[in-house]
Amino acid sequence: MRILISNDDGIFAEGIYILAKALQSVGEVIVAAPHTERSATGHAITIHHPLRVDKIKFFDTSIEAYSINGTPADCVKLAIEALLKDRKPDIVISGINNGPNLGTDVIYSGTVSAAVEAAIMDITSIAVSMGSTEITQYEDAAQFVCKIAEKIFYHQDLKDTIVNINYPTCSKEEIKGVKVTTLGVRKYENSFVERKDPRGNSYFWISGTVMDLQQNQNSDIIALQNNYISITPIHFDLTHFKTFEKIKEWDFQG
Amino acid sequence: MRILISNDDGIFAEGIYILAKALQSVGEVIVAAPHTERSATGHAITIHHPLRVDKIKFFDTSIEAYSINGTPADCVKLAIEALLKDRKPDIVISGINNGPNLGTDVIYSGTVSAAVEAAIMDITSIAVSMGSTEITQYEDAAQFVCKIAEKIFYHQDLKDTIVNINYPTCSKEEIKGVKVTTLGVRKYENSFVERKDPRGNSYFWISGTVMDLQQNQNSDIIALQNNYISITPIHFDLTHFKTFEKIKEWDFQG
Numbered sequence: 001m002r003i004l005i006s007n008d009d010g011i012f013a014e015g016i017y018i019l020a021k022a023l024q025s026v027g028e029v030i031v032a033a034p035h036t037e038r039s040a041t042g043h044a045i046t047i048h049h050p051l052r053v054d055k056i057k058f059f060d061t062s063i064e065a066y067s068i069n070g071t072p073a074d075c076v077k078l079a080i081e082a083l084l085k086d087r088k089p090d091i092v093i094s095g096i097n098n099g100p101n102l103g104t105d106v107i108y109s110g111t112v113s114a115a116v117e118a119a120i121m122d123i124t125s126i127a128v129s130m131g132s133t134e135i136t137q138y139e140d141a142a143q144f145v146c147k148i149a150e151k152i153f154y155h156q157d158l159k160d161t162i163v164n165i166n167y168p169t170c171s172k173e174e175i176k177g178v179k180v181t182t183l184g185v186r187k188y189e190n191s192f193v194e195r196k197d198p199r200g201n202s203y204f205w206i207s208g209t210v211m212d213l214q215q216n217q218n219s220d221i222i223a224l225q226n227n228y229i230s231i232t233p234i235h236f237d238l239t240h241f242k243t244f245e246k247i248k249e250w251d252f253q254g
Numbered sequence: 255m256r257i258l259i260s261n262d263d264g265i266f267a268e269g270i271y272i273l274a275k276a277l278q279s280v281g282e283v284i285v286a287a288p289h290t291e292r293s294a295t296g297h298a299i300t301i302h303h304p305l306r307v308d309k310i311k312f313f314d315t316s317i318e319a320y321s322i323n324g325t326p327a328d329c330v331k332l333a334i335e336a337l338l339k340d341r342k343p344d345i346v347i348s349g350i351n352n353g354p355n356l357g358t359d360v361i362y363s364g365t366v367s368a369a370v371e372a373a374i375m376d377i378t379s380i381a382v383s384m385g386s387t388e389i390t391q392y393e394d395a396a397q398f399v400c401k402i403a404e405k406i407f408y409h410q411d412l413k414d415t416i417v418n419i420n421y422p423t424c425s426k427e428e429i430k431g432v433k434v435t436t437l438g439v440r441k442y443e444n445s446f447v448e449r450k451d452p453r454g455n456s457y458f459w460i461s462g463t464v465m466d467l468q469q470n471q472n473s474d475i476i477a478l479q480n481n482y483i484s485i486t487p488i489h490f491d492l493t494h495f496k497t498f499e500k501i502k503e504w505d506f507q508g
Binding site for chain 1 (some may be wrong): 358
């Protein structure tokens with residue numbers, strides 16, 4: 001199994017290092033990731049400047065690794081279409097992200113967008129994130145991803161799917177098991193902080209605290225709160241089929 | 255009806271000017287848009303630097319307008335949560351984009367992401383794009399959007415929905431009507447061009463031509479090809495319900 005790894009925390013983040021090392025036990029690993037942190041980039045791609053690729057020494061390993069001055073989606077696109085043109089990966093894995101990617105937030109996530117880009121190119125993918133930023137180690141999550149990667153590779157029937165994993169940061173003994181979940185709802189309040197510069201002009205920081213909203217009991221948010229590993233299958237077809245029939249009934253002549 | 259308008263071509267693009275002027279006939283118009291072009295930014299938001307807002311004179315109008323050094327999603331978020339905090343818009347409209355936003359491509363689209371951001375904040379929204387970049391005028395599309403905005407405002411039952419419109423660029427007489435559609439599939443081939451700089455080092459441009467793929471007859475792509483105005487309802491819940499049951503059957507102990 002050939003595995004392409006990316007992330008949005010940058011190629012020198014701890015999460016991608018531990019993930020790549022662990023995955024060597026299940027397949028051939030190639031890393032292509034942003035040269036710096038690119039969080040919250042959503043599904044941006046770079047069209048106004050060209051992309052540079054540097055083949056680098058990846059920490060203390062001999063893993064084939066490319067550092068790219070682009071977004072997570074750029075990295076996956078460029079790796080699959082150009083760098084690995086004649087040896088396409090069987091699976092793409094993005095992470096391990098330093099912090100959760102839950103519910104509505106996945107739409108802003110660089111980690112998830114790297115995985116979505118792979119799915120658009122018909123390669124099944126995994127996005128993996130730690131349930132909070134209070135982590136000192138990623139090993140358990142990386143071992144879990146190895147298991148899931150093998151399951152996906154041998155099942156071979158998850159076309160168009162991204163498997164979004166959020167891994168609890170409690171101790172190993174406290175983890176209750178695995179839950180297959182749907183995306184919950186994440187909204188923020190007080191989402192901007194206004195400040196004044198030394199010349200008295202305003203500027204705004206995006207900020208905000210997560211609102212305590214009613215969640216579906218199947219959701220990723222509830223699973224993680226209860227110390228379950230959350231696995232949400234996601235896709236990239238945004239068609240709103242429920243509304244489709246409603247709009248069809250509108251009179252467009254009037 | 256209070257209408258917030260944004261785009262990804264930048265606040266001084268022709269499309270947003272004609273859209274904003276036309277919408278004055280149906281409601282109070284406020285513009286908040288990126289100060290420069292921000293195409294293909296996907297759903298990126300800006301967390302590493304603060305946002306600046308300049309209140310500007312909007313062409314030859316007296317429309318209230320804010321130029322912001324952020325992405326389309328930033329502009330909508332900031333306008334709704336900070337600038338218009340006590341007078342939230344009833345509807346958000348993004349466009350008119352200079353070129354189509356069809357099928358899989360909507361996931362890369364700044365135009366669509368501005369509308370998605372509004373829907374996340376429970377405000378129904380419209381994204382509107384011209385079917386090709388060969389346009390000299392946007393007036394017909396703007397008039398059509400006025401009609402749709404009124405329909406949405408009076409129906410009041412399109413929660414969580416973004417109405418994605420692609421408007422044909424044929425002559426008015428050749429337009430066959432309106433089709434409510436699903437998102438088609440857009441994939442690209444030869445998607446990178448490799449060049450050498452004067453020092454002999456490689457760099458890559460994202461490029462590519464659209465592949466001629468089999469499309470669902472209900473798709474936005476087919477509608478536009480046949481000179482129909484395409485209206486696709488979209489949402490932001492990426493849960494892949496079809497795969498959900500399949501993954502639930504996996505044995506996670508093994």
